[in-house]
Amino acid sequence: xxNRQIRYVKRPTGALGVDTFELGEAPMPQPAAGEVLxxxxxxxxxxxxxxxxxxxxxxxxxxxxxxxxxYGLAEVIEGADGIAAGSIVGGxxxxxxxxxxxxxxxxxxxxxxxxxxxxxxxxxxxxxxxxGLLSVGRPAAGETVLVSGAAGATGNVVGQLAKLHxxxxxxxxxxxxxxxxxxxxxxxxxxxxxxxxxxYQDLKAACPDRVDVYFDNVGGQTLEYALRLLNQHGRxxxxxxxxxxxxxxxxxxxxxxxGLITTKRIRMEGxxxxxxxxxxxxxxxxxxxxxxxxxxxVVQDVLEGIEQLPxxxxxxxxxxNVGKRMVRVAEQS
Amino acid sequence: xxNRQIRYVKRPTGALGVDTFELGEAPMPQPAAGEVLxxxxxxxxxxxxxxxxxxxxxxxxxxxxxxxxxYGLAEVIEGADGIAAGSIVGGxxxxxxxxxxxxxxxxxxxxxxxxxxxxxxxxxxxxxxxxGLLSVGRPAAGETVLVSGAAGATGNVVGQLAKLHxxxxxxxxxxxxxxxxxxxxxxxxxxxxxxxxxxYQDLKAACPDRVDVYFDNVGGQTLEYALRLLNQHGRxxxxxxxxxxxxxxxxxxxxxxxGLITTKRIRMEGxxxxxxxxxxxxxxxxxxxxxxxxxxxVVQDVLEGIEQLPxxxxxxxxxxNVGKRMVRVAEQS
Numbered sequence: 321x322x323n324r325q326i327r328y329v330k331r332p333t334g335a336l337g338v339d340t341f342e343l344g345e346a347p348m349p350q351p352a353a354g355e356v357l358x359x360x361x362x363x364x365x366x367x368x369x370x371x372x373x374x375x376x377x378x379x380x381x382x383x384x385x386x387x388x389x390x391y392g393l394a395e396v397i398e399g400a401d402g403i404a405a406g407s408i409v410g411g412x413x414x415x416x417x418x419x420x421x422x423x424x425x426x427x428x429x430x431x432x433x434x435x436x437x438x439x440x441x442x443x444x445x446x447x448x449x450x451x452g453l454l455s456v457g458r459p460a461a462g463e464t465v466l467v468s469g470a471a472g473a474t475g476n477v478v479g480q481l482a483k484l485h486x487x488x489x490x491x492x493x494x495x496x497x498x499x500x501x502x503x504x505x506x507x508x509x510x511x512x513x514x515x516x517x518x519x520y521q522d523l524k525a526a527c528p529d530r531v532d533v534y535f536d537n538v539g540g541q542t543l544e545y546a547l548r549l550l551n552q553h554g555r556x557x558x559x560x561x562x563x564x565x566x567x568x569x570x571x572x573x574x575x576x577x578x579g580l581i582t583t584k585r586i587r588m589e590g591x592x593x594x595x596x597x598x599x600x601x602x603x604x605x606x607x608x609x610x611x612x613x614x615x616x617x618v619v620q621d622v623l624e625g626i627e628q629l630p631x632x633x634x635x636x637x638x639x640x641n642v643g644k645r646m647v648r649v650a651e652q653s
Numbered sequence: 654x655x656n657r658q659i660r661y662v663k664r665p666t667g668a669l670g671v672d673t674f675e676l677g678e679a680p681m682p683q684p685a686a687g688e689v690l691x692x693x694x695x696x697x698x699x700x701x702x703x704x705x706x707x708x709x710x711x712x713x714x715x716x717x718x719x720x721x722x723x724y725g726l727a728e729v730i731e732g733a734d735g736i737a738a739g740s741i742v743g744g745x746x747x748x749x750x751x752x753x754x755x756x757x758x759x760x761x762x763x764x765x766x767x768x769x770x771x772x773x774x775x776x777x778x779x780x781x782x783x784x785g786l787l788s789v790g791r792p793a794a795g796e797t798v799l800v801s802g803a804a805g806a807t808g809n810v811v812g813q814l815a816k817l818h819x820x821x822x823x824x825x826x827x828x829x830x831x832x833x834x835x836x837x838x839x840x841x842x843x844x845x846x847x848x849x850x851x852x853y854q855d856l857k858a859a860c861p862d863r864v865d866v867y868f869d870n871v872g873g874q875t876l877e878y879a880l881r882l883l884n885q886h887g888r889x890x891x892x893x894x895x896x897x898x899x900x901x902x903x904x905x906x907x908x909x910x911x912g913l914i915t916t917k918r919i920r921m922e923g924x925x926x927x928x929x930x931x932x933x934x935x936x937x938x939x940x941x942x943x944x945x946x947x948x949x950x951v952v953q954d955v956l957e958g959i960e961q962l963p964x965x966x967x968x969x970x971x972x973x974n975v976g977k978r979m980v981r982v983a984e985q986s
Contacts, residue, residue, distance in 0.1 A: 577910045587920065588921040
């Protein structure tokens with residue numbers, strides 16, 4: 321039996337194309353002592369996948385020839401060190417059907433209900449929204465929360481959670497359909513299209529009391545605008561800078577740093593959800609109850625089949641998804 | 654009797670020159686009800702004076718023809734509303750011998766000891782160092798604190814306080830004499846000259862454990878370098894950006910924002926000392942006791958005579974001062 325896998329074969333220099341990847345086969349991997357053999361079920365598609373190609377981030381840079389890295393949910397085929405065969409685990413299984421990892425590098429998940437929710441609302445992106453907004457941004461009721469990438473996996477949850485906490489919520493998106501989805505389906509107070517010629521004016525109009533918390537998924541010009549719109553003692557949650565991923569590293573940072581940071585006493589803080597690992601269970605319980613009560617909607621975009629992976633990422637970077645994008649590589653047995 | 658004053662007559666377009674100012678005379682101002690008449694004793698010279706010419710900051714932009722704004726310590730000649738004649742007050746008296754202000758706009762000071770200390774270690778810059786380092790930067794013993802403008806009024810105090818708190822302290826300055834002063838006289842562990850051709854290498858060598866808290870007085874390239882040198886969960890105290898004051902507003906911000914902020918989970922936070930006004934008395938008592946115990950040295954640079962004010966500011970922006978620069982306009986009676 322062979323293991324189908326997609327390799328990262330060519331470092332992209334501009335916008336990502338599918339020629340960065342190559343589908344191939346390898347022999348089934350064999351676990352050594354202390355390792356688990358996993359069958360990949362769902363592979364997560366994230367803007368950060370593209371950033372890994374630019375240089376070291378919170379993980380080391382990708383090397384050409386590697387199996388493309390990627391978070392996934394998998395079923396354990398051969399267990400080890402307390403990870404039982406048949407259980408569901410999360411980990412960096414990469415873009416392949418089967419993977420072998422040290423038992424300590426997979427996260428056992430006590431799945432209740434829909435598996436895919438552990439990749440969206442109960443997964444990394446839902447938890448990122450939860451801790452980023454509530455533990456880093458810390459908005460008070462009545463404050464204005466602005467979020468970019470607002471129809472994306474993290475952004476849509478940020479907006480919904482901010483509404484639950486009594487905030488005015490404004491989302492930034494790349495087309496009118498997404499804008500309508502946020503206001504009509506998810507309860508956002510307003511949504512602004514960053515491709516509009518009157519983008520900054522639109523933002524100002526959507527934020528009559530300006531902005532108290534800006535949840536930044538994109539960086540770049542939108543971050544510059546947010547700095548201008550922030551109130552004194554405003555907060556910026558630095559979650560990602562997708563505007564800068566799909567190309568070379570940016571030449572310069574946003575105007576207003578550090579000038580506006582200083583004069584407005586802004587707090588700008590980086591967020592990596594794994595810093596909150598000890599609180600994941602508690603956060604998942606809270607998020608699950610909000611979903612069950614209909615207070616938070618789960619927005620997913622599931623593609624089918626391992627061969628869809630390259631195009632799934634290319635399309636994500638072009639902004640075609642609404643909600644959490646993932647690829648189903650195999651059905652749960 | 655006339656009131657000598659220095660007016661701001663020409664908005665500078667590049668580096669500040671003395672032709673921005675004009676010495677003149679006006680009739681003695683007369684206090685109305687609720688106003689106090691003050692005689693200026695010491696005028697503070699601050700990099701922020703230059704920033705006020707660029708646009709609105711925490712105060713409105715200066716207008717051509719105005720008496721140049723500036724913080725000072727003054728003696729009350731005619732009191733009002735509980736501000737007694739003969740008492741010492743702080744306030745924005747401007748660059749002039751006499752000023753009239755509403756009683757609510759002056760700060761009564763219970764001066765003990767040397768008056769000039771209320772402009773340096775017990776004044777705005779000493780308090781800025783105190784709250785910026787201890788309340789915003791929050792270094793732990795053993796951490797590395799990097800401070801720019803380190804021979805300046807705020808920077809020298811930041812470094813001394815960080816030493817008191819058990820940190821490794823590295824200062825950034827503009828010449829070898831200042832560097833030697835910091836290490837030989839103030840106990841800094843190392844000092845780096847930003848004009849060195851091997852500036853970044855020098856910084857790296859001076860920070861073998863990299864940087865945990867960067868106290869930023871300058872912005873610009875030094876801020877970029879600090880972002881690269883910061884450890885995970887590092888903090889940046891945004892206190893000023895003097896590199897950007899003496900010219901037009903900068904075109905772009907530092908590289909690494911928001912990328913490195915995110916991946917290293919840096920907290921970057923603006924500081925304005927007036928947010929801590931309720932704690933000033935307590936901080937002054939603490940700072941005074943450290944000075945009395947010889948744990949903190951008071952570093953001052955006092956020029957004499959109102960006509961020195963323009964050159965005092967031009968020279969400050971060129972980096973000629975060590976410690977807190979001020980101009981004595983009159984002797985205390």
